[in-house]
Amino acid sequence: MKITVTKFGLLAGGLMFAGGLMFAGGTQEDDPPSVAQVVALDECDPATFNAPTAVGPDFCKNVALGASTKFADLFAKAKAGTPDPGWDFEPDTVHMRKGTILDVVDQGGEPHTFTEVAHFGGGFIGDLNGGEATVPECADGFKNLAVAKTRILQGSHSQITGLSKGEHLFECCIHPWMRVKVEVK
Secondary structure, three states: OHHHHHHHHHHHHHHHHHHHHHHHHHOHHHOOOOEEEEEEEOOEOHHHHOOOOOOOOOOOOOOOOOOOEOHHHHHHHHHOOOOOOOOEEEOOEEEEOOOOEEEEEEOOOOOEEOEEEOOOOEOOOHHHOOOOOEOHHHOOHHHOHHHHOOEEOOOOEEEEOOOOOEEEEEEOOOOOOOEEEEEEO
């Protein structure tokens, strides 16, 4: 009888231990989703962007030291086909598992969009397109509710969930050279 009780105790203890592991997150289904981050960067010069002849007061809220892109220069470089490299999404390519949350953070000085497109191309401000045609997903700018929903303000972030397996392309519909390819496995 004593041996039977001991065996039963060991069996029960082993089952409780195994059950505790499963309950404590031992299965992949219980693990919280992972997060992949993309950062939107720009270097708008507050003095020239916030001028009444440019975008207007309090638009560029850049807190970076040495913010150097003047409003006119942003347009001149884009028109020449050499957009300012300080305006970018980092990283350029993201590899992630299905179920991962894509967190996009705007650490720049002005708003951007993070819009999924079928093919990279121009945005809704023709003078910033560098000769590329506006992609359909960016057409009509913020009048298009689908574009407006992808806007990310300075200092804020947006989370994208539910991306299917495969390749996804995202660009800023304002500054269309800001592009990211997301590969979901």
